[in-house]
Amino acid sequence: MTIGIVVFPGSNCDRDVFWATKGCLGIPTRFLWHESTDLENLDAIVLPGGFSYGDYLRCGAIARFAPVLSSLIEFVNNGGKVLGICNGFQILTELGLLQGALTRNKDLLFICETVPLLVSSKRTKWFANFQYGEEISLPIAHGEGRYQCSSDVLKKLEDDDSIALRYSKNPNGSINDIAGITNKAGNVLGMMPHPERACDKKLGGIDGRGILEALLGN
């Protein structure tokens, strides 16, 4: 059981995720350079936070063309689990694996704080360690986390029970308080909060552990 963490030029949470999955949870973990296409023997893949390719053009727009992501699409189509955190979520929407887009925060602030969130779906295994409606706390750190989509897409997300996480107190203007969504199949989760920063009590909380543990769940 091994998970991979994609490293783009400009990723800056790749080592944090490694610290959380390998260091805190003891899950075998390896880095995947963005130019590699070898995803052999991986059970799940994390797209970490950061500023891939300097966020040039739009967040995630350039990363979409990285060779590793061609393999990632195949990995997802074969049922592989993918977690996109923050910039990773932005990349997943640019790639079309998740619907909608992340836009500039309503008040233009880069928000860096721990926020309350509601587990809004139990459809997938990602939140198997939590109760439906449970309030959890995770750090957010983003300037462009305002989730946007058309009303048709929003209805589809709701009909498919794909809204996984909502903000209890909407910090950035996201439509319907959305903080994280899954794809219809349920094997891809994108979320703006950082579970890897909430895996050690000394750092303020451990609510992220249950989400990262789900990388290896079936």
Added chain:
Amino acid sequence: MPNFHAKVQVSLRTSVLDPAGEATKSAASKLGIKGISKLRIGKAIDIDIEASDLNEAKSQLELLSDRLLANPVIEDWTLDLNPASLSSSN
């Protein structure tokens, strides 16, 4: 191959809130500019491209605009394309 010059204008869709545009509009009123009812911030991309003819240049630039320069979920784009000689003043 003839050269063409293009300008692609990328704008946030009108249904998408533009907080940077709103902030700039507010600053404009503090500068004493009156009467601005809309101020939206987009991107302008200047491109020189070689293509066998205008149609080929157009199809390449449409693909570029739709698949890379703009995200159709939140943005619209327009393309202004001319033979390079007509736009050398740019």
